[in-house]
Amino acid sequence: MAQSAYDEIRKAGGEIVAISNDSVESLKEGADKSGVKFTLLSDPKAVVIRIYHLEHKGLNVREPEATGARPAVFFLNADHTVASVYQPEDIRYHLSAEEIIARFKQTR
Amino acid sequence: MKTALFICLLGLGLLVVAWAGAAYPLLDYPFLDEGDVPKLIVGSLGGAWALWGGIQALRLAEGKAGRLLAGFLMVLGLLGCAGLFAFMLVATKMIPPPADVKAGQAVADFSLPDQSGKTFKLSDLKGKPVVLIFTRGFW
Numbered sequence: 001m002a003q004s005a006y007d008e009i010r011k012a013g014g015e016i017v018a019i020s021n022d023s024v025e026s027l028k029e030g031a032d033k034s035g036v037k038f039t040l041l042s043d044p045k046a047v048v049i050r051i052y053h054l055e056h057k058g059l060n061v062r063e064p065e066a067t068g069a070r071p072a073v074f075f076l077n078a079d080h081t082v083a084s085v086y087q088p089e090d091i092r093y094h095l096s097a098e099e100i101i102a103r104f105k106q107t108r
Numbered sequence: 109m110k111t112a113l114f115i116c117l118l119g120l121g122l123l124v125v126a127w128a129g130a131a132y133p134l135l136d137y138p139f140l141d142e143g144d145v146p147k148l149i150v151g152s153l154g155g156a157w158a159l160w161g162g163i164q165a166l167r168l169a170e171g172k173a174g175r176l177l178a179g180f181l182m183v184l185g186l187l188g189c190a191g192l193f194a195f196m197l198v199a200t201k202m203i204p205p206p207a208d209v210k211a212g213q214a215v216a217d218f219s220l221p222d223q224s225g226k227t228f229k230l231s232d233l234k235g236k237p238v239v240l241i242f243t244r245g246f247w
Contacts, residue, residue, distance in 0.1 A: 017239070028224065052209065052242065074238075075240075080230065
């Protein structure tokens, strides 16, 4: 979903960074398979995920005991202050590429 | 004397178990959470136990060597107990402050490995607006 927003965000001078509790290996595998170009960060111990209060056990089907991240999107300004936060109640919901672009443009 | 020494050693054993219990999970996740409170309690009980055993041993000790041994065990219990508390305090301080995610607030820097294994720092992108996406994974 975010990959199709990437070019537009990039053109506008922004960056996309995604964080999950996947290992570096599985991120590499996933990036190769799906052709994702933006930065994917590996947080298997959920250190940063916990800083952002997004920890959630049982999200990873393969490792139900591992702490994963509830989906959330933080739109940061150029000085890395928070412009807006998207955090759905329903963890199955993700922002579409169009919604990411639209929200990103609002932050500019 | 023998009983008191036994009690003292038992307390020291408890202290060691509490230490191991407190230190082991930190290898994986370097911060303490609520789950570590029982270890703190067991550790302090073990320390107090060792201290009490040491005092009893000291009271009943015969000869210089006995008193020396009892005193040594007592100090060991005291140091272990104090050390455990200090360790807990330090480990608790290591918890990074939660991000203030309210609009207008600056977010704290962090670093994590990216898909190629290189370390990425959020501050590397200073001057650029960033879309920071937290996901369940499986890209």
